[in-house]
Amino acid sequence: MIDTSRLARISGESGKEAIQIQRQIVLPWSEAFRISIRNVTLRLGRALITGAGVVLGIAFLTSVVTSKVVQDGLSASQAAQVQSLAAATAGAIGGEETEAEGIAADVEEESGRQARQIWLVIMSLLVCGVGITNSMLMSVTERFQEIGTMKCLGALDTFIVRLFLIEAALVGILGSVLGLLLGHLGMLLIFCIKDGFSVPAKMNWLTMLGYLGIALAIGTIISLVAAVPPAVRAARMAPAVALQTEI
Amino acid sequence: MAKIECPECGEEIETTGIVTVCPNCGADLREVMEAVGHEVQSFRGDLVRDDSVTTHEFIVRTRGLTKIYTMGEVEVPALRGVDLDIRRGEYLSIMGPSGSGKTTLFNMIGGLDKPTSGSCFIEEVDMAQLDAFELAWLRCRKIGYIFQTFNLIPVMTALENVTLPMIFAGMGTDELMDRGQELLALVGLGDRLHHKPFELSGGQQQRVAVARSLANSPAIVLADEPTGNLDLQTGKEIIDLLKELNLESGVTIISATHDLKMIDVSDRIVHIRDGEVERIEERAELELDIGTLGSEHLPGH
Ligand SMILES: Nc1ncnc2c1ncn2[C@@H]1O[C@H](COP(=O)(O)OP(=O)(O)OP(=O)(O)O)[C@@H](O)[C@H]1O
Numbered sequence: 001m002i003d004t005s006r007l008a009r010i011s012g013e014s015g016k017e018a019i020q021i022q023r024q025i026v027l028p029w030s031e032a033f034r035i036s037i038r039n040v041t042l043r044l045g046r047a048l049i050t051g052a053g054v055v056l057g058i059a060f061l062t063s064v065v066t067s068k069v070v071q072d073g074l075s076a077s078q079a080a081q082v083q084s085l086a087a088a089t090a091g092a093i094g095g096e097e098t099e100a101e102g103i104a105a106d107v108e109e110e111s112g113r114q115a116r117q118i119w120l121v122i123m124s125l126l127v128c129g130v131g132i133t134n135s136m137l138m139s140v141t142e143r144f145q146e147i148g149t150m151k152c153l154g155a156l157d158t159f160i161v162r163l164f165l166i167e168a169a170l171v172g173i174l175g176s177v178l179g180l181l182l183g184h185l186g187m188l189l190i191f192c193i194k195d196g197f198s199v200p201a202k203m204n205w206l207t208m209l210g211y212l213g214i215a216l217a218i219g220t221i222i223s224l225v226a227a228v229p230p231a232v233r234a235a236r237m238a239p240a241v242a243l244q245t246e247i
Numbered sequence: 248m249a250k251i252e253c254p255e256c257g258e259e260i261e262t263t264g265i266v267t268v269c270p271n272c273g274a275d276l277r278e279v280m281e282a283v284g285h286e287v288q289s290f291r292g293d294l295v296r297d298d299s300v301t302t303h304e305f306i307v308r309t310r311g312l313t314k315i316y317t318m319g320e321v322e323v324p325a326l327r328g329v330d331l332d333i334r335r336g337e338y339l340s341i342m343g344p345s346g347s348g349k350t351t352l353f354n355m356i357g358g359l360d361k362p363t364s365g366s367c368f369i370e371e372v373d374m375a376q377l378d379a380f381e382l383a384w385l386r387c388r389k390i391g392y393i394f395q396t397f398n399l400i401p402v403m404t405a406l407e408n409v410t411l412p413m414i415f416a417g418m419g420t421d422e423l424m425d426r427g428q429e430l431l432a433l434v435g436l437g438d439r440l441h442h443k444p445f446e447l448s449g450g451q452q453q454r455v456a457v458a459r460s461l462a463n464s465p466a467i468v469l470a471d472e473p474t475g476n477l478d479l480q481t482g483k484e485i486i487d488l489l490k491e492l493n494l495e496s497g498v499t500i501i502s503a504t505h506d507l508k509m510i511d512v513s514d515r516i517v518h519i520r521d522g523e524v525e526r527i528e529e530r531a532e533l534e535l536d537i538g539t540l541g542s543e544h545l546p547g548h
Pocket residue numbers: 244316317318323324325343344345346347348349350351352
């Protein structure tokens with residue numbers, strides 16, 4: 001805990017007064033937000049590079065997911081067509097057998113496709129995570145001097161971490177939204193060109209929105225998690241060391 | 248608790264053994280205290296200071312300060328046992344050739360790095376005893392820093408740079424805006440409040456840094472080659488500004504420098520070489536009361 005009497009000794013004031021004045025060191029969240037937003041907007045180039053990792057990763061993830069939802073939608077509408085066709089030609093005996101065979105083949109093909117898609121999603125998350133970690137590391141490293149300076153001005157380690165976390169969250173959210181739009185619309189366009197412009201009408205939009213929300217959360221969380229280790233490391237450095245670091 | 252008499256002014260002093268200077272005239276009491284069988288404990292930082300005395304003659308003291316950097320197998324001794332007493336309110340210059348350990352000493356005194364051995368006391372408090380929060384507190388309120396490379400936060404305006412330490416100190420928005428503007432006006436940048444560092448010249452950036460160092464009315468301003476990146480004229484202006492602040496607010500200025508212009512304004516010059524104090528020059532001719540003047544006008548809002 002904070003030993004106010006010791007602080008009072010440094011400040012040359014009596015312990016009682018020290019408690020009254022609340023010899024604190026603070027960085028209100030509102031100020032932290034202001035500083036972080038400034039950091040993102042004024043260093044837009046840097047933020048874009050950091051964000052690019054998020055955008056690409058999330059775009060890839062979203063495109064994989066979109067293609068799954070679209071294909072599900074297409075096969076559902078195909079199945080409906082097949083069913084109505086079967087109903088139209090009702091009475092034709094022997095049709096049942098061939099249909100059963102077709103479904104079995106479909107199931108096999110479907111499980112293979114799903115395994116591939118899961119694999120792709122995992123890969124895309126890895127790509128996303130590595131990209132974001134790398135760029136976060138860079139954006140922290142290039143600001144060692146600034147971190148050292150802030151610590152000289154009285155910043156606690158937690159302030160530094162807080163600033164970088166807010167920044168990472170902002171970049172994560174913006175990058176994810178951009179990536180979402182890019183991946184989703186891009187994939188949709190490809191399907192539209194391939195299968196006709198009725199594709200969007202055939203897909204399940206509720207499922208799609210759910211997936212997009214998950215992708216947004218994943219992008220934000222990954223960029224937060226990626227920012228923590230370098231930010232904590234930088235915050236813990238002795239100010240002299242941070243100040244001396246040259247890049 | 249025992250009563251002793253000050254050998255200089257005759258003041259009767261009650262002491263627990265921690266106070267070693269006379270609260271009245273600042274005389275060294277250690278001899279008298281030892282004579283009456285008092286253990287002199289002032290070098291121990293874990294003791295609570297007697298509250299009847301709020302100021303000490305020496306604002307900073309270092310004892311046997313060493314710093315050894317290890318680079319892989321090689322050990323580089325940057326400081327080899329520095330004993331230095333820095334008086335309250337003085338303008339102290341630390342001079343020495345490149346690599347002599349000025350920046351290293353600056354870092355130790357400023358609580359920016361830990362010594363390999365030895366101790367550094369600020370207001371009789373051993374810095375090694377302070378935890379992370381207390382160190383941050385010390386840096387925030389008791390010490391102002393000025394660097395050769397200015398080190399302003401590039402995305403912040405001059406005013407925001409100056410007010411950042413006040414935000415950390417928990418000052419209210421109105422108050423810190425006023426004080427920030429006041430400080431920038433003081434260093435002659437009243438019309439440059441909303442300029443970013445890259446829109447300012449080197450000299451102007453250093454002025455902002457000087458204003459920022461004074462943000463929370465520190466007792467000490469530490470400057471590491473503040474004129475190192477400035478031309479002759481601009482450097483002179485910064486030195487004059489620091490001297491003015493030193494005289495007017497009594498803030499102790501400790502400046503590492505190669506700059507011979509600094510000699511004119513310094514009360515004392517510490518020459519260091521190879522990590523050791525080579526000699527200390529007093530500016531006796533400036534003499535008189537600059538030292539005591541400082542302790543009377545303690546910095547305050
Ligand atoms: N981080 C470090 N790692 C290893 N050695 C260091 C480090 N910092 C300083 N040194 C060494 O310590 C010695 C003193 O360095 P310091 O920076 O204190 O010198 P200085 O007097 O400030 O020099 P200058 O006038 O060039 O700034 C030098 O020999 C330097 O090489």
